[in-house]
Amino acid sequence: MFDALSERFERLGATLRSRGRLSDADLESALGEVRAALLDADVELGVVRAFLDAVRVRLSGEALSQSLSPGQQVIKAVHEQLVEVLGGSALKVTYSSRPPTVVLLAGLQGAGKTTAAAKLASWFKQQGRQPYLIAADLQRPAAVEQLRVLGSSIGVDVFSEQSTPLDVARRGVAEATRLGRDVVIIDTAGRLSIDDALMQEVRSISDATTPHYTFLVIDAVTGQDAVVTAKAFHETLELSGIIVTKLDYDARGGAVLSARGVVGRPVVFASTGEKIADFDLFHPERMASRILGMGDVLTLIEQAERTMDQSVVADSAGRMLSGTFTLDDFLAQLNQVRKMGSLGGLMKLMPGVTKEMRSAANNVDEGELNKVEAIIRSMTARERTDPSIIDGSRRTRIAKGSGTTVSAVNQLLKQFGEMRKMMRQMGAGGASLPGGMGRMASMAARASAARNEPVPDGFEALRAGMSAGQSARAGTGSKNKKKKGGRVTPPKQR
Amino acid sequence: MSIAIIVVAVVVLAAATALIVSRRRRGARALVSAPRAAMPTVLVDEIAQRPTLAEPADLSTRLGSSRGVFERVRSLAGATSLSAEQLDVVEEVLLRSDVGVATTAAVLNELREHGAPEGVAATVRRLLLASFVPERGVTYDASSGRVAVWLFVGVNGVGKTTTIGKLAQRLVDDGRSVVLAAGDTFRAAAADQLEEWARRSGADIVRAAEGADPGSVVHDALGRARARNADIVLADTAGRRANSTNLLDELSKVRRVADRDPGEVVETFMVLDATTGQNALSQAREFLAAASVTGIVLTKLDGTARGGIVVAIERELAIPVKFVGVGEGVGDLITFDPVAFVDSLLDA
Numbered sequence: 001m002f003d004a005l006s007e008r009f010e011r012l013g014a015t016l017r018s019r020g021r022l023s024d025a026d027l028e029s030a031l032g033e034v035r036a037a038l039l040d041a042d043v044e045l046g047v048v049r050a051f052l053d054a055v056r057v058r059l060s061g062e063a064l065s066q067s068l069s070p071g072q073q074v075i076k077a078v079h080e081q082l083v084e085v086l087g088g089s090a091l092k093v094t095y096s097s098r099p100p101t102v103v104l105l106a107g108l109q110g111a112g113k114t115t116a117a118a119k120l121a122s123w124f125k126q127q128g129r130q131p132y133l134i135a136a137d138l139q140r141p142a143a144v145e146q147l148r149v150l151g152s153s154i155g156v157d158v159f160s161e162q163s164t165p166l167d168v169a170r171r172g173v174a175e176a177t178r179l180g181r182d183v184v185i186i187d188t189a190g191r192l193s194i195d196d197a198l199m200q201e202v203r204s205i206s207d208a209t210t211p212h213y214t215f216l217v218i219d220a221v222t223g224q225d226a227v228v229t230a231k232a233f234h235e236t237l238e239l240s241g242i243i244v245t246k247l248d249y250d251a252r253g254g255a256v257l258s259a260r261g262v263v264g265r266p267v268v269f270a271s272t273g274e275k276i277a278d279f280d281l282f283h284p285e286r287m288a289s290r291i292l293g294m295g296d297v298l299t300l301i302e303q304a305e306r307t308m309d310q311s312v313v314a315d316s317a318g319r320m321l322s323g324t325f326t327l328d329d330f331l332a333q334l335n336q337v338r339k340m341g342s343l344g345g346l347m348k349l350m351p352g353v354t355k356e357m358r359s360a361a362n363n364v365d366e367g368e369l370n371k372v373e374a375i376i377r378s379m380t381a382r383e384r385t386d387p388s389i390i391d392g393s394r395r396t397r398i399a400k401g402s403g404t405t406v407s408a409v410n411q412l413l414k415q416f417g418e419m420r421k422m423m424r425q426m427g428a429g430g431a432s433l434p435g436g437m438g439r440m441a442s443m444a445a446r447a448s449a450a451r452n453e454p455v456p457d458g459f460e461a462l463r464a465g466m467s468a469g470q471s472a473r474a475g476t477g478s479k480n481k482k483k484k485g486g487r488v489t490p491p492k493q494r
Numbered sequence: 495m496s497i498a499i500i501v502v503a504v505v506v507l508a509a510a511t512a513l514i515v516s517r518r519r520r521g522a523r524a525l526v527s528a529p530r531a532a533m534p535t536v537l538v539d540e541i542a543q544r545p546t547l548a549e550p551a552d553l554s555t556r557l558g559s560s561r562g563v564f565e566r567v568r569s570l571a572g573a574t575s576l577s578a579e580q581l582d583v584v585e586e587v588l589l590r591s592d593v594g595v596a597t598t599a600a601v602l603n604e605l606r607e608h609g610a611p612e613g614v615a616a617t618v619r620r621l622l623l624a625s626f627v628p629e630r631g632v633t634y635d636a637s638s639g640r641v642a643v644w645l646f647v648g649v650n651g652v653g654k655t656t657t658i659g660k661l662a663q664r665l666v667d668d669g670r671s672v673v674l675a676a677g678d679t680f681r682a683a684a685a686d687q688l689e690e691w692a693r694r695s696g697a698d699i700v701r702a703a704e705g706a707d708p709g710s711v712v713h714d715a716l717g718r719a720r721a722r723n724a725d726i727v728l729a730d731t732a733g734r735r736a737n738s739t740n741l742l743d744e745l746s747k748v749r750r751v752a753d754r755d756p757g758e759v760v761e762t763f764m765v766l767d768a769t770t771g772q773n774a775l776s777q778a779r780e781f782l783a784a785a786s787v788t789g790i791v792l793t794k795l796d797g798t799a800r801g802g803i804v805v806a807i808e809r810e811l812a813i814p815v816k817f818v819g820v821g822e823g824v825g826d827l828i829t830f831d832p833v834a835f836v837d838s839l840l841d842a
Binding site: 140419 | 496497498499500501502503504505506507508509510536537538541542586589590591592594595649650651652653680681682683684686687690691704735736737738739740767769770771772773774776794796797798799800803
């Protein structure tokens with residue numbers, strides 16, 4: 001829906017290019033785009049201004065990089081500054097020498113406190129702790145029951161009683177001490193920041209239990225109001241950190257920066273899904289890429305490095321460009337990609353891919369991947385190397401052998417043939433891989449449009465996404481070999 | 495079709511990651527020097543007062559904090575062209591209300607082109623009001639022989655269950671017999687929460703075990719409503735993110751079940767939290783496509799958030815806001831009034 005920042009800069013790029021130094025006017029027009037991107041991401045206006053002022057100071061008069069276009073250079077600087085703000089003064093969770101370590105959760109209604117409490121308890125358990133949950137949200141009907149159910153699903157006891165939130169909290173902590181639990185998490189009722197009575201109540205819980213950590217639970221889809229909430233809670237409770245929830249939504253999550261920007265406390269944990277396990281320490285680089293709409297390349301790279309067999313993938317990628325890509329190579333790639341995670345999850349991390357493509361990939365289930373694998377495995381070695389020999393009777397045999405239909409076999413062969421043709425053209429044209437992938441994508445889009453399929457128009461933007469990926473990654477200190485304008489030279493294979 | 499998707503996705507993922515990873519391995523010096531000055535961790539000390547565009551008459555009580563801004567705006571009221579400063583104030587008011595960059599830009603363009611003949615505040619008010627859908631009635635009755643169904647959809651934590659509880663009370667008070675369908679079988683204890691509302695309002699409720707098929711709960715509720723000759727079924731659904739096709743498909747299925755004889759879905763409400771930012775627009779787009787949303791219930795408008803994103807939703811998707819929640823009490827769910835809403839966006 002919104003243009004990724006990298007796409008905005010593509011348009012801006014021409015005017016910025018080929019000058020030795022960023023002029024003030026260049027900088028202002030570039031920062032104007034950044035401003036719009038930040039506002040689209042729901043970063044609060046005051047925070048946007050303060051942030052851009054800081055970036056402006058840093059960038060003005062900066063010498064232009066030889067290897068980055070001015071637009072990329074600005075994106076990269078903005079990205080680095082975002083990482084710095086989001087990740088600065090990170091909080092390392094330590095445990096009290098006199099247990100239990102008390103953790104208090106507060107936030108608006110519906111931010112996801114109860115779920116976050118259970119997820120946090122599960123996280124502490126993984127760290128080898130013995131957590132205890134206290135259900136002090138007596139406001140929302142059935143909140144206590146919800147925490148009980150979640151607690152039993154993760155094997156963590158939940159303290160509750162019919163009294164006042166203050167008494168529940170106080171006695172719960174005493175009970176945890178008696179039981180010898182070393183971490184206590186107190187779930188409190190959601191409240192409006194302007195409701196003085198309820199703010200006083202959570203304050204009194206805090207005074208009575210003197211928590212070691214007080215976390216504000218904030219929803220990643222929050223708009224401009226995030227600063228008001230964060231500020232009010234910080235003034236009442238003196239927060240030690242922020243937990244951000246609902247990062248599995250497609251929101252850019254600028255609220256995280258807004259909250260961080262007004263309270264100056266780190267974002268510690270992030271909740272990324274409905275399952276208990278979808279919860280982990282917060283990664284500032286990923287959030288920065290997300291706010292700027294750059295995809296989550298770092299996670300993708302991390303997953304790739306952890307699981308992929310580099311040589312297999314590099315070999316097949318090389319053959320892709322030389323036009324000798326076979327179904328065996330494709331099968332190898334399929335298995336490597338499967339090891340990394342679900343197609344839907346991976347496409348989500350890939351920059352520049354449209355929502356349509358993402359949701360199409362999201363709907364692919366394991367069974368369909370198995371089907372594809374079965375089809376290829378039902379082919380002979382010769383058929384895999386040279387699919388053009390697969391005629392009608394071979395198709396019938398393959399369909400039977402794989403337990404699929406001839407039309408499924410046809411689809412696979414047709415799409416494979418198209419991809420191979422595009423790759424060969426890419427290789428022949430000497431095009432760079434990302435540039436070529438943009439082309440490949442648009443061709444694939446046209447091909448599928450003819451069949452009335454919503455398939456790969458997502459790749460149109462891949463090229464732009466790739467160049468954004470480069471700047472995102474540059475924060476880790478690697479240098480990419482590329483020409484001016486951010487094009488990447490393909491591996492030499494021919 | 496999904497085979498084609500698999501082929502494309504696998505090839506592109508494999509190629510892209512191979513490329514990225516191999517280049518990353520080469521590693522070399524950083525491209526841009528490390529930041530010279532550390533970024534401050536606290537970017538904003540004091541949250542800025544939101545400026546105002548209020549008309550003089552409305553302002554008498556509020557002049558204290560906003561006189562400066564107001565004077566600047568009024569000084570050119572009625573002019574054919576606005577100063578950059580005036581446009582800045584308008585922009586700030588709209589952006590801070592979560593109206594969004596696109597809608598704000600449209601208003602500013604209009605002001606630049608045509609000026610503000612009625613004065614800045616009145617012109618902005620007129621432009622915003624023009625975004626609202628004219629037809630905004632609420633349908634209570636099904637065609638004869640059918641049971642009316644209101645289906646409630648939305649992301650997690652927006653207040654769907656609470657909204658249903660309050661509307662149940664309202665409908666019961668109006669003399670209708672109501673059956674609640676506890677279709678949120680995912681969130682732990684969601685059905686308990688709805689049951690509590692049923693008890694308070696005197697509505698009937700049909701629920702099933704956690705993890706049960708939400709469609710079957712709705713189906714059973716329709717059976718109950720038919721058997722007891724009830725007027726209307728309010729069907730809860732589990733909160734879900736709007737970017738997962740599987741979850742949206744499940745919702746479409748619930749809607750189909752609800753719309754099957756004897757049921758007739760007369761309203762599908764998307765419940766939206768007023769603190770939500772720009773993501774609300776994509777939520778509305780997805781839920782509209784999956785469940786044919788006919789109206790929005792804007793909750794939690796009693797906080798400090800303005801809910802301005804509904805202007806963009808009305809303008810771009812033509813989904814009318816029908817109810818607003820302005821407090822925790824049962825009576826605090828009221829019929830939406832665009833004029834009052836726009837006034838509150840521009841006033842305080």
